[in-house]
Amino acid sequence: MLQTLDLRLLRTFVCAARSRSLSATAIQVLRTQSAVTMQIQRLEEVLEQKLFHRSGSGIRATEAGERFLIYAERILKSHDEAISEFTNKGLYGSLSFGCPEDYLIAFGPSLLQSFGAIHSAVDITVVAAPTVELRRLVQQRQIDLALISTSHPTEADEILRQEKLVWVGNKPKLALEEYGDTLPLALSASNTMDHKAACDAMDRAGINYRISFASNSLGGLIAIARSGLAVCVFTQKAVPPDLYILDRYLPRLPHIGVLVDYSDTERSAVVKTFGEHIRNLLPSL
Amino acid sequence: MLQTLDLRLLRTFVCAARSRSLSATAIQVLRTQSAVTMQIQRLEEVLEQKLFHRSGSGIRATEAGERFLIYAERILKSHDEAISEFTNKGLYGSLSFGCPEDYLIAFGPSLLQSFGAIHSAVDITVVAAPTVELRRLVQQRQIDLALISTSHPTEADEILRQEKLVWVGNKPKLALEEYGDTLPLALSASNTMDHKAACDAMDRAGINYRISFASNSLGGLIAIARSGLAVCVFTQKAVPPDLYILDRYLPRLPHIGVLVDYSDTERSAVVKTFGEHIRNLLPSL
DNA sequence: ATTGGGATATTAGGAATTCTGATATGCTGC
DNA sequence: GCAGCATATCAGAATTCCTAATATCCCAAT
The missing domain is CATH 1.10.10.10 (Winged helix-like DNA-binding domain superfamily/Winged helix DNA-binding domain)
Structure with missing residues (x-):
């Protein structure tokens, strides 16, 4: 039998x-x-x-x-x-997709909705994590593909868009004096690019600062920004409408490249199609 | 979901x-x-x-x-x-294998047993039918492969063995006179090669005969042979031990080529292996 | 037309499988 | 040693699937 x-x-x-x-x-x-x-x-x-x-x-x-x-x-x-x-009836299958939280806010809804509208039978598991973590997950094949950012793209990287990092606060203007001699910053965890970019910029501009909050919880960062306790760094596209961009008052932050990272298993049709979808849509969002 | x-x-x-x-x-x-x-x-x-x-x-x-x-x-x-x-644990899967009844008796046990001993997890469906029928089933993909016979092999055919057809009766000798002027024959159905070969041989030798029985039931033929009601044609290898070969008294019958016919679907590992098994084993049986 | 035989369809009930919910057990880190 | 989190176990419930009996359908032979 x-x-x-x-x-x-x-x-x-x-x-x-x-x-x-x-x-x-x-x-x-x-x-x-x-x-x-x-x-x-x-x-x-x-x-x-x-x-x-x-x-x-x-x-x-x-x-x-x-x-x-x-x-x-x-x-x-x-x-x-x-x-x-x-x-x-369109594609059929499942995939797991990694994405940093800020990109998820900025692009997630459009990306996932438009894909779901065409391919209603695809089961997508979204894993939110910072880029370094995503790279590891992709490498270990725990997710099929991820949207990640890079500050130093290599030849092989296909950069789909350039994202601007911006300083964000709860008021339209920033008076450095208000904070005394050190500016409190709320940043992502210390191993993230945002974090490093912010510190670098501050160091180069010679502004005193302290990290008053470091966490990968984007919700936490937003809450702190709203409270006015500290200044934050966000991907421009992910800035909530009630907050203000403070780039005028602070040192310029670098641009970050966005690209798709695939695990090196043989790509299924579902994964391929979703990757193509991102490639097509992301630049115009 | x-x-x-x-x-x-x-x-x-x-x-x-x-x-x-x-x-x-x-x-x-x-x-x-x-x-x-x-x-x-x-x-x-x-x-x-x-x-x-x-x-x-x-x-x-x-x-x-x-x-x-x-x-x-x-x-x-x-x-x-x-x-x-x-x-x-060896091969795994299923296949359907067509084989004429006489070859099934002659080779079936060794072929299937030896294959089963190695690949215990292969499910073989055996379909017994005469060669013409098997060709059709193979063509229509209703069976994966079949052992069939041919009297006129083409270039492409790989003949695995030559089978001898023999005349068979229930006594070691044949006195033509006993049957009067026409010899009663029991043969397979009229569209089979055995049948045609027997008639041809008789015609060429100028012996009068009549078909007293024509059926694809090998069991039926054996029963008639045992009863002595008629003379039969068998594949030599399939002659039951209690019957006698009468070739001395009757015209020579042609040899028949045995070969494997594959349906033209992409062959699964199971089908390939079984086909190879036949190819290896059949010539030495 | 009628009818018989062979084939598929439909039920209801029961058997087998699989899930849930509660709980037990086992690590790990503090 | 204990808290907290993770897996394992178990009995009963829910579900799925199969069997057996029977209905229905189609074709062909009368």
Whole structure:
């Protein structure tokens, strides 16, 4: 008797292997955590191999798990493409897309809405994280592609747009004196480009400053900007309408290149199409 | 929410499309006929297309069904090959193999047993039919490959062995006089090569004969041979041990070439391997 | 036309599978 | 050692799927 795998188990497995967490997977696949645990167990039973190492802190794919991930993705790719091509209802499948929070605010709605309107059967998982983090996730194949920024593009990079970084505050004008001799800044985490760009600019201009807040929570930054406690750096496109750009009063910030980074797995039709969509749309947003 | 097909439905569908019968499919997939009917209905529901035309006499794939068959086979091929490669338990998958009844008796046991011993996870459906019929089934892709015979091999044919046709009776000697002036023959159906070869030989030798029995049931032929009611023509290798070869008394019969005929779909790993197996083993049986 | 046989369709009930919700257990870092 | 987070387990519920019986349909032979 011929055993055939349940593709839903494979989807769960792929999701788990990527997110490295059964409970996170449960949320994504709309099941309970116990269901996910049992699904993986069933899969391991059928394949007669352990796919994950479990621990109190999460899961890690075993050697067999890593190997099977490749096959699982191949099967699903084959399935989804068959469905895409057979039912002329547009693309079919899933992808995970990484994007920094500010770009998500600036471009996310248009990008995702317009894509969803054409390809209603594509399941997109959005992962918000700063560029450095996204690079790592892409490299580790935990996401298929990401919108990332670069300050020093290489030859190979296809820059889709130049984003302007701007200083932002809650009043239209900035009186440096008000803050005494050091200007309080609220920035993203210290390993981000925004952060470094802001510090560099301040250093070069010789302005005293202190970091009063450093976090990747864009919501947090906006809150602080609104409160007037500190001056922030934002991608221009992501500046909320009730805040003011203060570039007149402060040193010029560099432009940042925006580009798409792909994981080096064989790209599925869904990933390719979504990437093309970004390439087409992003420059004109 | 992402819909994923149940691969078991696909297996059933492929089987149905090939056998053109839901009830025959039911036997193959070890379910009841109603289960098969419902499986196909579920599949049609998910795909929102009718896959078969139904009638009192069976089913016929619709245009959409024909199209989907290609995708279904592709998905299953991808799945089975993944399983084959991942679990190092030999090949994995299914194939349908056509073979004339006499070759099935002569070579079937060794061929199938030796293959099964190595590749225990391959599901082989054997279709017994005379060569002309098999050619048609192969052409229509209802079976993946077939062992067939030819009396006039072309350049392209790879003849794996030469089979000798022999006259067979229930006694070691043949006294033509016993039968009066016309020898009664029991042969395969009139469109088979055995039949034609026997008649040709008789005609050329100028012996009077009549066809007292013509059927593709090899069992029937054997029964008649045992009864002594008529003389039969068999593939030498398929002659049961209790019967006698009468070539000494009757005109010489031609040799027949045995070869493998493949349907022209893209061959799956399973089909390729099985074909190679035949090629390796058949000449030495 | 009528009818018989072979084929698919339709039910209802039951079997098997799979999920949920609650809870147990186990790490990890403090 | 404990808090907090993550996975494992279990029983019952929900769902899915199959079986068995039977209805219905079509074709062909009478």
